[in-house]
Amino acid sequence: DIxxxxxxxxxxxxxxxxxxxxxxxxxxxxSYVNWYQKKPGQAPKLLIxxxxxxxxxxxxxxxxxxxxxxxTLTISSLQPADSATYYCQQTYTTTRTFGQGTKVEIK
Amino acid sequence: QVQLVESGGGLxxxxxxxxxxxxxxxxxxxxxxxxxxxxxxxxxxEWVSFISSSGSxxxxxxxxxxxxxxxxxxxxxxxxxxxxxxxxxDTAVYYCARGIAAADYDAFDIWGxxxxxxxxx
Numbered sequence: 001d002i003x004x005x006x007x008x009x010x011x012x013x014x015x016x017x018x019x020x021x022x023x024x025x026x027x028x029x030x031s032y033v034n035w036y037q038k039k040p041g042q043a044p045k046l047l048i049x050x051x052x053x054x055x056x057x058x059x060x061x062x063x064x065x066x067x068x069x070x071x072t073l074t075i076s077s078l079q080p081a082d083s084a085t086y087y088c089q090q091t092y093t094t095t096r097t098f099g100q101g102t103k104v105e106i107k
Numbered sequence: 108q109v110q111l112v113e114s115g116g117g118l119x120x121x122x123x124x125x126x127x128x129x130x131x132x133x134x135x136x137x138x139x140x141x142x143x144x145x146x147x148x149x150x151x152x153e154w155v156s157f158i159s160s161s162g163s164x165x166x167x168x169x170x171x172x173x174x175x176x177x178x179x180x181x182x183x184x185x186x187x188x189x190x191x192x193x194x195x196x197d198t199a200v201y202y203c204a205r206g207i208a209a210a211d212y213d214a215f216d217i218w219g220x221x222x223x224x225x226x227x228x
Binding site (some may be wrong): 032044045 | 142144151154159166169202207208211212214221
């Protein structure tokens with residue numbers, strides 16, 4: 001199975017900061033990476049698909065990049081509503097594995 | 108509006124069985140593949156099972172293979188997860204999700220609110 005490793009596991013940043021989360025795949029997965037936002041008690045929400053495509057309705061401060069094994073989710077200007085856990089996911093293989101998550105807190 | 112609503116969760120003893128359901132509305136259910144994903148308390152998301160739009164293709168995570176069975180009834184706009192031989196580590200919130208796929212992407216764009224399954228003696 002392909003392993004997805006996220007870093008950092010958690011971070012704390014101030015409103016307006018630029019935040020970057022990375023995800024590394026254990027083997028090349030082209031651009032078959034998605035990013036989800038998960039808040040406690042809520043369903044996960046798709047933010048980015050195909051590594052860099054912004055899902056409809058998602059604020060433009062979210063962006064994704066990368067291909068092969070290394071991927072990045074960037075929040076250009078952190079907002080209070082962005083406090084959540086973020087997960088990368090690969091859909092290159094039939095077992096659609098997730099990363100372990102990155103918890104983002106607002107200072 | 109486009110919606111997925113899970114039901115069927117609850118408390119069950121180790122070795123027991125449970126059947127989860129996911130009711131879809133607001134879209135043509137038979138056009139989409141579906142999956143179950145779970146989140147154990149304090150843990151991350153874990154993909155569980157996949158079923159194609161027609162139901163002819165199924166994939167399961169190693170952790171549930173041989174114990175869980177995904178199925179769907181396109182006439183009833185419903186997805187199911189039959190869970191047998193339940194273990195304590197199957198305790199989690201179970202989500203159903205709609206899959207969107209094309210030549211160069213594949214993602215879960217709509218999720219239900221989840222149903223809690225607790226396996227405990």
